[in-house]
Amino acid sequence: MVCDACQTNPATVYLTQIVEGKMQKVNLCDLCAKAKKVLDPTGFQLADLLLGLGVNTELEKPQVETAPAPVEVAMLKCPACGFTQADFKKTQRMGCSECYETFADSIMAPLRSNHKGSEHIGKLPARQFRRVEAQRRMGALQSDLAKAVKQEDYEGAAQIRDAIRQLESQLNAPRAA
């Protein structure tokens, strides 16, 4: 079965919704499901989607073939803490910091409307950022080293090794007071 939206990719998301007392169905591929935000139960109305697609409301009969097992669109749930979209609606709070990833799509609108911008430009936790920076630099040095070795630039490689060793001792050093 192909996706009702793009008519190209295989459909993997099967939706059913009662619209004005009639059962409506639509089948979407992963990409279109994401683009239409159907995983966000608040932002999605099947009727709108159908109208937008110009799909005939008399959709084809249920498929009998088993092909890809129909994935019920589950309520989004945070893998780290088990918080669901319904919990968010109820409490207007997040369950944990991972929830910001899980519900990334549905929090951007409230963030934009409640704040002066949607990106943080204030203070950073310095130690955490020093470590992130050092780790990034370590990654860069290691790929430089690989490159130098490949090019048989042994003098360069030795210098990079020194830099790596120095950075390593910084990373492992006990925290300065």
Place this chain on the structure above:
Amino acid sequence: MRFSAFISGPVAARPAGTHHDIVISSRVRLARNVKAHPFPGWARKADRLAVLEVVKPAVEALPQMEDAFSEYLQDLSATEKQILVERHLISREHAAKSGGSAVVMNREQTLSIMINEEDHLRMQAIQPGFQLKTVFKSIDEVDTRLEEKLDYAFSEKLGYLTACLTNVGTGMRASAMLHLPALVLDDKVNQVIQAVNKIGLAVRGLYGEGSEAMGNLFQISNQTTLGEREEDILGRLNKVIEQIIEHELNARAALLQRKTVTLLDQVGRAFGILRHAHSITSKEALNLLSFIRLGIDLGSFPTGHRQQIDDLFTETQPAHLQRTSPTKLQAEDRDALRAETIRRKLADLPAPEPPRAAS
């Protein structure tokens, strides 16, 4: 340190300088969370205890917290918690917590750190007078120190991650408590509130809403935390507070010119009632104390009495009165004790003189 020693200890004094008369106190609080633990409202008790075990020692080890008062919420009585609320040292929400939450406060009562409130850490600095930047600096230093030991929940894009979306980003809420009797008398305070609300700041009555605010005390704070630097938020807030101060001073000057008798009458009645009443409700006390305070600003009373009035704003609150009594007070007992407390404290307040000029 014992609660009684902490609560009756010396507190920070009001600094000299401009506008400390209108701005009663300045406060900045930061919301922070520890990485990889659910936020307190969603966490199971074991999670909350795990966070508490890491955070509480880290806070107690701060150089700012030498000689601190540190306690688990379940080990404080309802009255003790309420006293802390009345002093603005903990939130009403935090006072409702028991197991798995704690509070750490410095001796001067200028720094207070709530553990497992809505966020793992709610840390605030509060000082008398108009000094938001100084207050921010002191809590910012605490935060920087703590971050050396704790891994915060932080995203490069969204900043400090908090339980509520309204705090994400800087996690900062800065506020000032303002005394605006002339704007209230002149019926202009609602206009000010509306204007300020339009620019992402909020003004609300400290006790009660709008012109119903008791004691003519208002709190102004920032509402947005994302997309602006801390300094810019504070700068915006400072500018608006300066404007409100100017409006209040203009309203005082105008009242003094146009409604001298009304003003003298209000101040005189406040003096008469507070000095002689034997039963007074919290609402009446706050409103009359406000007029004495206005009288001080206008030169009707010696300025040395301002601190007494500010103390009374707090000491006439229910839990503070309860603290001084061995038995559980009923409402009418409280009203009598409140009147007695005020009479005693204002015993040496001289009768009002005609106001000189708006300061």
